[in-house]
Amino acid sequence: MSIKVQLAVDMTCQSCVDDVTQVLTKVPGVDNVSITLADKQVVVTGSAGPSSIVNALKSSGRSAVVRGAGSTASGNIGAAVCIFEEGRALSNSATRGLARFVQVSEQTCFVDVSLSGIPDGLHGLAIHECGDLSSVPESCGAHWNPEGTEHGSREQGHRGDLGNIEVKDGWGEVAFETDRFKVWEIIGRSMVVGMGADDLGKGKEAGSRVDGGSGPGILAGVVARSAGLFENDKLVCACSGNTLWTEQRLVDQGRRL
Secondary structure (H helix, E strand, O other): OOEEEEEEEOOOOHHHHHHHHHHHOOOOOEEEEEEEOOOOEEEEEEOOOHHHHHHHHHHOOOOEEEEEEEEOOOEOOOEEEEEOOEOOOOOOOOOEEEEEEEEOOOOOEEEEEEEEOOOOEEEEEEEEOOOOOOOOOHHHOOEOOOOOOOOOOOOOOOOOEEEEEEEEOOEEEEEEEEOOOOHHHHOOOEEEEEOOOOOOOOOOOOOHHHHOOOOOEEEEEEEEEOOOOOOOOOOEOOOOOOEHHHHHHHHHOOOOO
C-alpha cells in the first residue's frame, strides 16, 4: 500500500530543492518526490514511513516537520499521532518517540514508529485501553483487547498487540500495515513501549499470555487525531511565534515537549 507524506522543509533556493531531492530518492521505499519551494513543501509518495523520511533529512542537516499523511488511493480517511512523553523507568534519560497512524483504506492502517534514547534491543509495543498517563504504566490499563483473546503477535492476539521494535545504537524504527484496527478506534487510548522484548505469547511464563513478558512500560503517550494531507499549512507556531523548524530543533534538544 502506498502513502503520501507531506512535510515542511526549511529550503531557500533551488540548490536546497536539489539537495532534498537527492537525499530522499535514496530512501528505500520512496517512489516519488514533489517539491514546492515557495511553500517550503515536500510531498513524498511510496511505502517509506514518515520517520525514515524525516530521519534522512535530519541526517543531511535539514530541518523537517511532518505536516500530514494520507492514502494515495483513498485520500484522508483518518490519521493519528502518539508522542511518547511519559515513562517512569527512564525518567532521567533523553528519551523520545513518535508513532504515526494513517488509515490508507477502509480496512488497512499504516503504522510507523520511531524511538531514540532507550536501551538497545527489542522492546514490546502495544495499544492500551486508557489514555491516562498519570502513573505509567498502571494508569494506561491493560492491552486493548475487546475480543478477550490471549496475547500474541500483531497478526493474531490482542487487537492492541503491535509486536516489537528493535533499537540499535540508540535508534529504533518500524513500519507496517495492519487490518486489525482502524485509526478512529484507537484515538484517546495510550500506546506503551515495554522495557524488554515481547515474546508474542510463546513464552512459558503465565505472563506471556497476558502481555508477552515485555516488562514495565518505559515510555507511553496518548493517541490523538492528527492532520491529514494538506490539512495543515502553517509555518509559524501560533503559541511561541517560532518557525516549525525552530520548534522541532528545541524538541530534539530536549528543551520542549
